[in-house]
Amino acid sequence: MQKIALVGCTGNIGRQVAETVRNHRDRFCFSVLVAGRDRAGLRSMAEEFHPRAAYVAADGAAEDIFDDCDVAFIAAGGFAGLRYTLQAAALGKKIALANKESLVCGGQLVTETARRCGAEIVPVDSEHSAIFQALSFRRDAPFERLVLTASGGPFLHFTEEQLSRVRAEDALKHPTWRMGAKITVDSATLLNKGYEIIEAKWLYGADFSRISAVVHPESIVHSLVCFCDGAAIAQLGYPDMRVPIQLALTYPERLPCAPTLDLEKLGALHFERLPAEKFPCYGLALEAGKRGGTAPTVLNAAAEEAVCAFLAGRIAFSRIAETVEDALSAFPVAAAESYPALEEADGLARRHARKFLYDD
Secondary structure, rough: OOOEEOOOOOOHHHHHHHHHHOOOEEEEEEEEEOOOOHHHHHHHHHHHHOOOOEHHHOOOOOOOOOOOOOOOOOOOOOOOHHHHHHHHHHHOOOEEEEOHHHHHHHHHHHHHHHHHHHHEEEOOOOEEEHHHHOOOOOOOOOEEEEEEOOOOOEEEEOOHHHHHOOOOOHHHHOOOOOHHHHHHHHHHOOOOHHOOOOHHHHHHOOOOHHHHEEEEEOOOOEEEOOOOOOOEEEEEEEOOHHHHHHHHHHOOOOOOOOOOOHHHHOOOOEEOOHHHHHHHHHHHHHHHHOOOHHHHHHHHHHHHHHHHHOOOOOOOOOOHHHHHHHHHHHHHOOOOOOOOHHHHHHHHHHHHHHHHHHOO
């Protein structure tokens, strides 16, 4: 019986983790549940799964979240997830990581802490789960190149004039995946794909020159690994998070989970160049990743503030990239040597972004 401490239990990923536990009660149970602010959702899950403890993050951090668990499942959204990831890493836990920002903002700190304390990081993102599978569940396996796939989002073939008129409800209509609002907008700007390239650097020890992205509208090929002999291994499946979520808990064992691909019904799969020039957030993410230090934290903080404003109908779609670009140009890169340093950079960038957004 694996005991899971689930952070972000009432979000989109958290609810799917609960489904996995529900389907395999003989294998998994929850030791601790942590929700962001959804007290009713947390109460409902606690009544069903009877964890040792249940917390609302907004009430303040609990220090014993990961004391009695086999797996720390980090499904919290945004920069807030980094603190939990570092806490679990310092305790040497197996970490099922569904929080992109942990590696985007704190990649060096997280990986160094995990290495020093013997923690295992297992990727949950569909793209990084695909790479993990293609590397035979080894993050240290040799490879030549990593190729991440992107659906392209709902605006892939929009003109600049069309992009100037999109609204939040348009951005939330993802063509293949059903996700939370923030990540759905990040997929529409392609910021999300930039985040995943930064994640790949830290997960697989790859230089940015060995990581690329390609548009794959069907979202069937979840990523590819290229090897020195010219071979490429890909993981295919329907766009369904149940597989990477469950596999993070059971690998190398596989259990029934999702429907098998019907190749005849699919008929064809398509790939095309990622149009970075039309989606500046993608390039800004790569720029921040290459600059390193606190730059990715500034990137993420500005993006979180801008996306929140966009979802509230306060700014235009193009304003998201403008906010991120302004923040990156406003702050010099500092060393990302500690969580307090990253937390300070996050706070400064958020205040700067809010001023940029609302003081015009």
